[in-house]
Amino acid sequence: MQGIGLSASTVAAAARARLLIDVESAARLLAPMWPLHSFVAVNPLMGLLELGFEGAVREASRWLPMQGYPSPQFMEEEYHRGRVTDADLLAVLVDRRLDVNQTLPLLHAWLSGPEAIPASGKAGEQVDLARDVGWSYAIDAQLAAFCCAFADEGASTWGLGERSGGLYRCWRAVAAYDPLLRRQLRHRVAHAIAALPADPEEALLNALVRLDISEVHRVAQLRRRVARLPGWVSYAQWRQEWSGPDCASPPLRVVDLLAVQMSYEALLLDPEAMKANAPPISAGSDSVCAAIWLEAYERHYQDDLLAKLPVRQGPEEAKSPQAQIVFCIDARSERLRRHLEATGPYTTFGFAGFFGFPVAVAGMADRYATARCPVLMSPRGVVRERPAAGQERAAAFYLRKRARAAAVHNAWRAGKTVPGSPFVLAEALGWWLLPSASIRTFWPRGARRRGPATVLDSGDAGGLSLHERILFAENALLSMGLVRGFARLVVLCGHTGRTIANPHASALDCGACAGAPGGPSARVAARALNCPAVRTGLAERGVYIPPESWFLAAEHDTTTDTITILDRHLIPDGYAPELRRLESDLAEAGRRCAAERAGALPDIPRRTNSRQLAAHLAKRAADWAQIRPEWGLARNAAFVVGPRSLTFGINLEGRVFMHSYEPVLDADGTILEGILTGPLVVAQWINAQYYFSSVAPEVFGAGDKTLHNPVGGIGVLSGEGRDLKIGLPWQSVAASGELYHEPMRLVVVVQAPLERLDAIMERDSVLRQLVGGRWLYLVARPSRMQAYVWREGTWHSWQPATSTSGRMRAGQE
C-alpha cells in the first residue's frame, strides 16, 4: 500500500513540476517589472529573446493588442522629412535579397495603408485589455483590486495582515466576501470557497480540469490569461525571480495570480459557454513591410553615425590632463563630456556608473540597504554610511531630526485613522496647505536635504574584503583603459535625476546602479581607490597609481546639469587650486550642456542665454507640476565601445552610450567580453524599453502622466484602471502627440579586431542571440579605415546606403 501511496505522490509532484514549467513558459510573454522606487529599464520582450526581434514581436502581438513597429503614419512623416529615404529602403532590400521593383511599390502603399490599432500618437488612450470581454474584465478587476492591497509596501494605513503565504492563500481566506462571487454564487459561496484547495498549484490544476483545458493547450491558455493582467504578472515576475532572497515586499508569484484568476473562472463560468465566448487568438499581423521600413529608418541613422566617426587621426585629447573624469556610460553623459573637454585640458572616460563595486548602500538613517549595481549582478557587500571624523554630534542631531520626522509621519497616519480625527486634521491643515501649494506652484523651489559629512567605506564591516576591493578596482581601471598616466585628480562622476512629485523619478537615475542615484557608488569606489592598502595591492598587480593622484567622487544631476563634488571633507588640502579650477569648468560645461539640452524641451522661454536657461531648468526640476523635467534617455540609439579618440570632439547629440575600451590592453578579449555581456545588455534593455514604450504605448507604456495614481509605493495605476502600468510614461517619449524618441534598435560600434569579436560570440550565447536575432546591430571597426557589420552569421563590409543605391542604379542602367 505504501508503494502505491508513494507513487501517487510522485505523480502529483511531477504534475506540479510540469505545471510550474508551463506557467513559467506562459509568463515569458512578459518581462519582469521592477518597482518604481528602483525603476530598471528592461526589454519588454526579453522572455522571447530566442525568437529573434521579428519573431518575438509577432508572438507578442498574437496575445497583446500591439503592433510592435512604428506606425505607417509615423513613417510617412519621417519619409517626407527625409529622415528615411528611398536610398535607405534600397539598401535594406538589397541586404534582404528582395526584388526591388516589386517590393518598393508595396512599401510605399503600406505608408498610406490602414492601421490595425491606434498605436502611438494618442496620449493616454489606453486599451483596456479586457474591456471587450465582459466576464474576464469582471474577474480581473476583482483580482487586480486585491493585488493592489496585497502588493502594498505600506501606502495604506490599514494594510492586509499575514501575507507570507502568498497571494492565493491570502485571497482564499477572504474570497467568500468578494461581492462578485457572492452575487453570482449566492448562498453557495462559503461552501465553494472552503472547497478550494489550500495550495495554489493544486488549485490551478483543479481549475484547469474544471475548465476542461488539456495539457496540450495549457501553455496557450495560460498565456492568454497572463496577457489579461500584464502589469501584475510582470511585477510578480520581478518578485519571484529578480527581487533577491531578503526582499521585504510580499511574495507575489505568477502561479498564485493564475491560481486566483482561474479559480474565479472555475467558480463562475460554465466551460462550454466560455469556449464559445472566448476571443479568437489573432494570427499576428503581417509585419514584413513595417520591419523593412524600420530597418531603413535605422540604416539612415547608422550611416550618419558611422560617417561622423573619424577616419584619420583627429584632434587629439589632452596629453597631460589636468584631471581625468570617469562618467557613466549613460547617453546623457556624452553631452557633458564633450562640453567639459572643450573647456579645458581634461580627458574623460565612460564606464558603468557603479564603477565596478557591486555593493548595497544604506544611508545613516535607512532601515534597508539598496543595491547599487546592475541587476544582472548581485551585491557582494553592504556599505553603511557612517559619520565622518568629528561629525558624531552632527550625525546624532541628524538622526534625531529624522526620527522626529518619522514621528510626525506616524502622528499623521494615526490622525488619518482614528475615527473623527481626519475631519479635524483637514480643518486644521487646509489653511496652511493651500497657501503653501500656491507658493510651490508659483515659485518652485526644490527642497535640498543637508546632512552631516559622512563616509561610505566599502572596507567597513559588512562591506568588501581587501582582496575584493583590489580585484574590483583593478577590473574597473583595466576595463576603462586607465592604467597609467594618472592625473592629480581623477573624478568618478555618478549621475542622478532629481525631480519631485514624480512617480517615475527613478527612471531618470542611473541604470547601472539599479535605478538609484549614482553618487554613493562613486563615493564607495573613490574611497577604495584612495585607500593605501588597495593601492599597494594594485601596484603588485601592475597598476601603479602615483601617491599624488587623488580620486574624487562627484554626481551629475541630469535634470539640471549641475555637478556636485561629494565627500569634500576627505580631499587633502593640497588640491585646492586644481579643485577650484575643476569646479568652475564643470559648472561652465554644465551650463553649456543645459543650454544644448534645453533646445529640445517643450515650453522653454525663447531669447535666453545659457545662464538663464540653466536657471530655468533648475526651476523646472523643482516644479511639482512639471511632467517632463528632462528627456531622460529618449532618442538613445547607439553604443560605442572604444577609446575616446574614436568619438573625441564629435557632437553625438546625447544619443550614444559610450564605454571606454583600449583594445591593446585586452589581448585575450576578456575585458571586451565583460563589456558586451554586461553594460551592453543593460543598454539594450534601456533601448528596447524606449522602443516599445514608443511603438506600443498601450501595452508597454505607462500612459499619460497626469492620470497616474501611485499604488502601494511600487507602481502606478492609470485613471480608473487597476492593472499596474509597465514601461515609460507617454510624456517620456513624446510631446504634443508626436514622438520625440526615435524608435530604433541599438547599433553597437566596437573598436576591436574581428577575430576577437568572433571568439566572444562563439563563447557567449546571449550575445549571439542579441546579434543573430537582430535585437541590435553589431558594427566592428578593426581599424580606422574599415567598418564591418554582422549580418546573417558573417561580417559584411559597411556600405553607406547612398553608395548601394548608386551602384544599384548603375547596375540597372
Next chain:
Amino acid sequence: MIAPMNYLLLTMLVLPLLGLLAGAMAGESLVGRRFVLGLVLVNLGVAAVLAVRVTLGSAFLVPGPWGLALVGDRLGVLFSLLAASIQATVLPYAARCLERSVFRRFAVLSQALLTASELTGMAGSFGALVLGWVAASLAVYLLVSNTVPGQRGARQLGVAFMLGDGALVGALAITRHVTGGASWSALPAVGASLRAIRLSLGPVVVTAADAVAVLIVVSAIVRSALWPGPRWLSSTLAAPTPVSALLHAGVVNAGGLLLIRLSPLLVSTPGFPLALAAGLGTAALSSVGTVVRSDVKGALVHSTMSQMGFMMAECAVGAYTLAVFHLVAHAMYKASLFLNSGDGIAATVRDRQSSALAVRAPINLRLIKAAIGGAGLFLLALVAPLTHVVRGDGALTVTFAVVTSGALLWGWLERKQPLAQELWTMVMVAAGGLAYLIWSSVVVGWLGAGWSPAVPTLLSPSWLIAALLAAGGFTALVACAAPPRVVAQLQARALWASWRMPSPKGIPSIARPRGVEVVSCKESV
C-alpha cells in the same frame, strides 16, 4: 456706497467669462495662459475687497430680473473667495502639466465652472441658486468629458448629475408653483406656506414641504457624492490630476451650501434626518475605504466622501457655521493633496526607510499619554476665550479636537523618545489644538455674526458627539477584541466595496453548482 459693491459683485461673475473667452481664443499661447491666470487673480482680489466690505458693513442684495437676485453676504463671499483661490493654485499647475490643447479646454471649462460656482455661492434667491447649480453641473460634465481619454467616467457622471439636478429643479418648480419667487429673506414664509399644503396618503400625511425637502436633500447627496447616491466621484479618477483637484475642492462642496441656504424649507421635514443618515453613513463607510486603499488617488476619493459626509451631518444638525468652516478648510486640504499625488512612491519609500529609527513604546503608556494630552487640551479649551464654546455647537468642536489631539499623540509617541522631547511634543500638540480652536472660533464667529438661521428642531450637535463615541467604541472593539479572522473579513469586505463593482453582464452563465458538488463529494469521501 451700495452701488459700487453691486458692480463688484457682477464683476466677479463676468471676470471668469472673460477668462473663458480668452482661454478659447488663446489658451494655447503663453500670453493667453497668463491672461487667464491674471483674470483669476483679479477675481481673487475682488473677492477679497468684497470680504472686507461684508466684514465692515452688512449684507446687501442685488435684485435681478425673473427673481434672480444676487446677495453679498459673508457666506457667499467666503464661498467665492474659496473658489477663486483654488483656481489660482490649480490653473498654473494645470498649465504646466497638461498638453497645450488639453489645457485650452481645461482653461475654458474651469472658468465656466468658476462663474457657476460663484453664482451658486452668491445667489440671492432659489432660482439664481438653481441656475448656478445646473450651470456648474454642465461645466463639470464638460470638463471631465473633455479631458478624459474615453468616455466612461463622464457618462456615469452625467447620469448622476441629471438625477441630482432633476431633483433640485423639481423642488424649485414646486416652490414656484406654490409661492412664486423666493429670495432668502422670504424663505421662512415660503416654508410655512409649503408646510400648509397637506396631502393625505391613507394614514400618512405628507406636506408639500416634505416633498421639496426630500428633493433638495437628494440633490445635495448626489452632488456631495454621498452614500447611497451614485458613486460618480471615483469614476472621475479617469480625468487628469488638476481636474480631480477642482472637483474635490470645489464641486462637491455645493451640497452643503444648498442645505444651508435652503434650511428654512427643511425645518420640520424628513429632510434633516435624511441628510444626517446619509452624512453619517458615508462618513463611516468611506472612512474605512480611506484606510484600506493603497492607491493614493483612490484613498483621496474615499477621504473626500467621508469628509463630505461629516460636513453634511453638521448641516443636518444645524451646525451650519461649523459645516462651512469644515467645507472651506477641507477644500484647501484636498486640492493640495491631489496636486501632490505624484509624491506617492517617494513618500512610501521614505516611511519604510525611517520606520525603525527608534524602538516601539509600550501601548499602555502611549494610551495614557495620549489621554493626558487630550485632557490637557480640554482644560485649555475651558479657560480659553472661545466665542462659540458657549453656544451649542462649541462642545462639538472641542470634543473632536480633543479626540484628534489624542490620536496625534498616540501616533507621535509610537516610538520611544527622550522624556523632554515627549513633554515638548505634548505641549506642542496641545498648543496646536488650542490654536485650531481659536482660529475656528474666529472664523465661525465672523461667519455667524448677524446670522440667525433656521435650525432643525429635533436634531442637535450632540448627535454627532454620540456618533463619534459610537464609532470610536466600535473601532476600539475591533482593534482589541475581535479575532483576526473577523478583522480580515471586515477588511476584505471594505476593500472590495471600496472599488466599483465590475458589471458581470458578460459572464456567459451563472455557474451551476456542478463543480462545487464534485469537489465537496471528494472531500466528504
